[in-house]
Amino acid sequence: MPASVKLVAVSKYRPLADLQQAYDAGQRVFAESRPQEFAEKLKALPGDIQWHFIGHLQTNKLKLVLPYTYLVHSVDSLHLLQAIQDFCKKNNIKTKVLIEVHIGAEDTKQGFTPQEAEEIFEDPQALKSMYPDVSICGLMGMASHTEDAELIDGDFARIESLFHKIRSIHPEMQDFKELSIGMSDDWKIAVRHSATMIRVGSAIFDNGN
Numbered sequence: 477m478p479a480s481v482k483l484v485a486v487s488k489y490r491p492l493a494d495l496q497q498a499y500d501a502g503q504r505v506f507a508e509s510r511p512q513e514f515a516e517k518l519k520a521l522p523g524d525i526q527w528h529f530i531g532h533l534q535t536n537k538l539k540l541v542l543p544y545t546y547l548v549h550s551v552d553s554l555h556l557l558q559a560i561q562d563f564c565k566k567n568n569i570k571t572k573v574l575i576e577v578h579i580g581a582e583d584t585k586q587g588f589t590p591q592e593a594e595e596i597f598e599d600p601q602a603l604k605s606m607y608p609d610v611s612i613c614g615l616m617g618m619a620s621h622t623e624d625a626e627l628i629d630g631d632f633a634r635i636e637s638l639f640h641k642i643r644s645i646h647p648e649m650q651d652f653k654e655l656s657i658g659m660s661d662d663w664k665i666a667v668r669h670s671a672t673m674i675r676v677g678s679a680i681f682d683n684g685n
């Protein structure tokens with residue numbers, strides 16, 4: 477794996493002991509997907525962990541997540557983006573987020589369509605004034621749930637080209653530089669498609685169990 481790709485250890489549903497073990501082995505970047513579970517783990521583990529949030533986030537759970545999270549990967553609606561802005565303003569904090577883009581074949585997956593995502597960035601000036609306390613740092617996506625590497629390749633190619641397109645149209649958006657794609661079964665493909673962060677759960681935590 478290129479050193480420039482950040483390995484985010486997805487620790488959802490894993491017991492504290494597993495996280496502690498990964499921590500002791502040197503891992504400092506973890507991701508959770510359920511606010512309540514996240515809040516409990518946060519209290520029990522060392523303070524120098526960089527926490528990421530990757531699950532669907534309901535607006536009434538923001539207080540459990542935003543003050544403690546380095547990056548929210550899963551902003552899947554403008555409603556949520558607005559709620560994050562409102563929370564940040566009220567609590568005098570800033571939050572970094574990624575825009576979740578629906579690239580897989582499944583209907584159920586959350587996120588903006590590529591076209592909707594592109595429209596969000598049509599006017600970066602307006603974005604900045606609407607969401608002054610939220611920094612949009614890039615895109616996140618999940619490939620189709622399949623063993624068909626070609627299909628996965630196509631999914632990642634689509635979000636990669638959208639990512640590069642937005643960057644080339646808006647070089648002034650200096651924070652927009654992260655592409656969070658790739659999980660245990662497809663991270664190698666994701667790295668070939670410009671992933672800057674991969675989110676790996678089972679490949680880390682299932683070993684040795």
Ligand SMILES: *Cc1c(COP(=O)(O)O)cnc(C)c1O
Nearest residue numbers: 486530659660675676677678679
């Ligand atoms: C669970 C999860 C992962 C990790 O999946 P693995 O297949 O266990 O690596 C990555 N991203 C998201 C959004 C997840 O919910």
